[in-house]
Amino acid sequence: MSALQDAQIQAGAQRHPDGCPLTFGQERATEPILPTGVVVFDRTHWGRLRLTGADRVRYLHNQSTNDIQSLVVGQGCDTVLVTSTGRTLDLVTTYVEPEALTLIVSPPSRCHIHQWLEKYIFFADQVTVQDQTEASAMFTLLGTASHGLISQLGAQHLANQPLGNHALIQWREMPIFIAVGTGLTNPGYTLIIPIEFAANLWQWLVAQGAIPWGEQAWEWLRIQQGRPVVGAELTPDYNPLEAGLWQDISFNKGCYIGQETIARLNTYQGVKQQLWGIKLTAPVTPKTPIYLGDEKVGLLTSYTDYFEREHLGLGYIRTRAGGAGLTVQIAGQTAQIIDIPLAHRGYLSKTQG
Incomplete structure (x- = not known):
């Protein structure tokens, strides 16, 4: 080595x-x-x-x-x-x-x-x-x-x-x-x-x-x-x-x-939360809660801005809250939920497009 x-x-x-x-x-x-x-x-x-x-x-x-x-x-x-x-x-x-x-x-x-x-x-x-x-x-x-x-x-x-x-x-x-x-x-x-x-x-x-x-x-x-x-x-x-x-x-x-x-x-289509990409406007620490209005709907799990083009994260969002295109709040900033190419969604792809 x-x-x-x-x-x-x-x-x-x-x-x-x-x-x-x-x-x-x-x-x-x-x-x-x-x-x-x-x-x-x-x-x-x-x-x-x-x-x-x-x-x-x-x-x-x-x-x-x-x-x-x-x-x-x-x-x-x-x-x-x-x-x-x-x-x-x-x-x-x-x-x-x-x-x-x-x-x-x-x-x-x-x-x-x-x-x-x-x-x-x-x-x-x-x-x-x-x-x-x-x-x-x-x-x-x-x-x-x-x-x-x-x-x-x-x-x-x-x-x-x-x-x-x-x-x-x-x-x-x-x-x-x-x-x-x-x-x-x-x-x-x-x-x-x-x-x-x-x-x-x-x-x-x-x-x-x-x-x-x-x-x-x-x-x-x-x-x-x-x-x-x-x-x-x-x-x-x-x-x-x-x-x-x-x-x-x-x-x-x-x-x-x-x-x-x-x-x-x-x-029984019991998946209560899903992993999504998150487009942010500023750095955020992983494990920060994700809100839709006043309701907590998820958790940020990863974050990077390494290539200095954009702030990106991954996080779990409750299925009933929505997915790609959803606007949420994280640590006081507005963030956009985006799709991620490696995530497959099984029966959810039929119900959510």
Whole structure:
């Protein structure tokens, strides 16, 4: 890890306390290149868990919301881990490999999710959970020019494939796991590599034109697009339907932890609040209440103004209060509720347009 950190510091990185680059000092100046160019994020601080054993697929299928058993080797998907009462623990990306499942989990919940998964392994289950985070690094390439970089690495066959599809390639004697998708709406790829090769791959990507961006820029993108995160939008206060994660839930797969609650919410249209984007006119601290007139109708969960163009937030709004286009008050200022591209709304899309 020190070799990777040294390479990033030489490139101007200021580091976050958790070890990830906070900023490289060039994000605002290089923002215009994102649609047609390529930027690279170091997401090594995200957790990587590995499930092995003959029962691994069945086990994860029974512990999470999506249909894991329908996947074949080389495919992947997002799935949600929830409590027995349907409250959200984490949004997890799962990749199906020949002999294992790789799970990408949120940085704050890595240890908790590891323990939670082990808690539900019973005596007869042939499943082992291993934490691979310290042994590997993870980078995400965003932008259409990322297709060219992947081709140079020998994974051109992944271009235009569905999200989650992946392959393990050998490049200059380095094993690199490459998956389609970025966790955002931007086109791109996620790369996982043994930690001893991380600095070499990072330096190569930058030398080929990938512009390093830090955690502050990632935060701006994910708030702009509506990706919920643990500790803000994904907490025991909310369920995955409220967080707009309908596309990561199978309503036909049968039982899993929390399934009865999720199914009941869907059947009886019981989603009482929804996650929306919020366009503000000034900074606001997360956890500030949202009002419609004199009535409290929601809570701000995230805020950013990183690219200095606008003040953006995410927040939960009571379903009966409305959605996109609604004008609300937050901390004495008027704010506008806006749609977010990553939020799916299930049956609500039929009733609210």
